[in-house]
Amino acid sequence: MxxxxxxxxxxxxxxxxxxxxxxxxxxxxxxxxxxxxxxxxxxxxxxxxxxxxxxxxxxxxxxxxxxxxxxxxxxxxxxxxxxxAFSPRATLQQKIEFIFKVYDSDGKGSVSFKDLLDVLRDLTGHFISEEQREQVLKQVLEEAGYRKDSSLVFADFVKILGNPGLKMEVEVPVD
The missing domain is CATH 1.10.238.10 (EF-hand)
Known part of the structure; x- marks a missing residue:
């Protein structure tokens, strides 16, 4: 192999x-x-x-x-x-672990406001301003019970993303 x-x-x-x-x-x-x-x-x-x-x-x-x-x-x-992580057979836990790794860019086991902002910037590009991104992110964190200076660990991601409706799948073509 x-x-x-x-x-x-x-x-x-x-x-x-x-x-x-x-x-x-x-x-x-x-x-x-x-x-x-x-x-x-x-x-x-x-x-x-x-x-x-x-x-x-x-x-x-x-x-x-x-x-x-x-x-x-x-x-x-x-x-x-x-x-x-993209398999329909993957558990919600496996999907969240994958997402956490993407956000935890330095691999230290926590995600800062800056990490979240960096991902949001990657996703939105020039479509919204930096101020709008920060405002949206701050509001999302507050609604989830966190502050801008919070450092999120994996358990926090489970709490925030633990919705069983999370869809993250690809289909593997089989010959």
């Missing part, structure tokens, strides 16, 4: 499925492996940031630069783990 030109064995499939809490079926895992091999242009067994940017949907994502910190240099198992 280290070299993307090798074949995926039944053991590899089961290992990846176990690692990703069975977020994808065996058939979906094989399809993801084929896509991984297409993206791994260097055949080194890892996908670089540049290779990820070759996916048009990823390249135009306003959070692409933030996501690249998470995905640069992934092997196949890590690639599937990254995508597993």
């Amino acid at each position: 280290g070299n993307s030109s090798s074949m995926l064995t039944q053991y590899d499939i089961e290992e990846v499925q176990e690692h990703c809490n069975h977020a994808f079926s065996q058939q979906e895992t094989v399809s993801l492996y084929q896509r991984f091999c297409q993206l791994d242009r260097s055949s080194g067994g890892f996908i670089s940031a540049d290779e990820f940017l070759s996916v048009p949907e990823f390249a135009v994502n306003p959070l692409a630069q933030r996501l690249l910190r998470t995905v640069d240099g992934l092997n196949f198992k890590e690639f599937v783990a990254f995508l597993s």
